[in-house]
């Protein structure tokens with residue numbers, strides 16, 4: 305089922321390819337994130353990142369492009385009231401499967417809803433003016449119409465609310481079949497799924513996919529109307545990546561937190 309509310313068939317075609325890719329990627333993506341010897345250290349490092357960025361719990365938080373719910377469950381575990389939104393049904397299935405276990409501590413798990421990060425308010429459970437923070441991790445690079453999306457995220461916030469996104473410049477040379485040193489990412493879609501999904505049409509629709517600097521994201525935040533925009537390099541995450549390595553098909557890259565405030 306197509307979710308895009310944009311009127312262009314291009315947006316629908318782009319998002320359908322992305323949804324199919326991320327649904328096929330969900331099981332392996334999730335398994336890598338929630339297993340292994342890194343897991344406890346990883347959760348602690350991310351808890352530090354989000355605790356320093358977000359208002360004191362409990363706050364109402366929307367995690368856009370929530371994927372298998374890593375950030376959403378972490379924030380719920382910190383005591384926030386969390387909604388996780390994604391357009392790939394496969395990812396949402398994984399998120400719902402282990403939401404209670406990952407949230408832990410008898411805190412309420414996030415609610416997970418299917419929707420378009422470019423137009424979250426088109427999803428009935430996501431109301432304008434109802435959130436203290438809109439967050440995302442590893443989504444900006446793969447977001448079509450990112451400028452429109454951030455403008456709409458601002459409308460979801462209460463006055464003074466925060467947009468806080470983590471990402472990196474994963475593909476400064478553009479996404480090519482040999483991206484990730486030729487190693488295949490694991491998906492159910494067979495060899496070459498990543499390059500097939502991120503074809504020329506899709507890449508042309510993603511303004512930040514080939515960014516050379518995360519300043520581009522900060523500029524986009526300012527242009528969308530956010531104030532007090534900050535860009536912070538997450539050295540603790542870089543250290544973990546260097547120590548434990550990254551998933552097949554990926555490279556170690558410095559990650560940044562970009563924040564901005566609704567006036």
Ligand SMILES: C[S@@+](CC[C@H](N)C(=O)[O-])C[C@H]1O[C@@H](n2cnc3c(N)ncnc32)[C@H](O)[C@@H]1O
Pocket residue numbers: 319322323326327368369370371372373374375389390391392395419420421422440441442443446447448
């Ligand atoms: C790299 S994954 C990141 C998942 C998760 N945020 C995390 O940190 O593990 C990117 C996610 O963005 C989602 N996504 C991409 N475009 C989207 C859109 N327009 N609306 C909703 N979700 C989207 C994908 O389905 C995928 O789950």
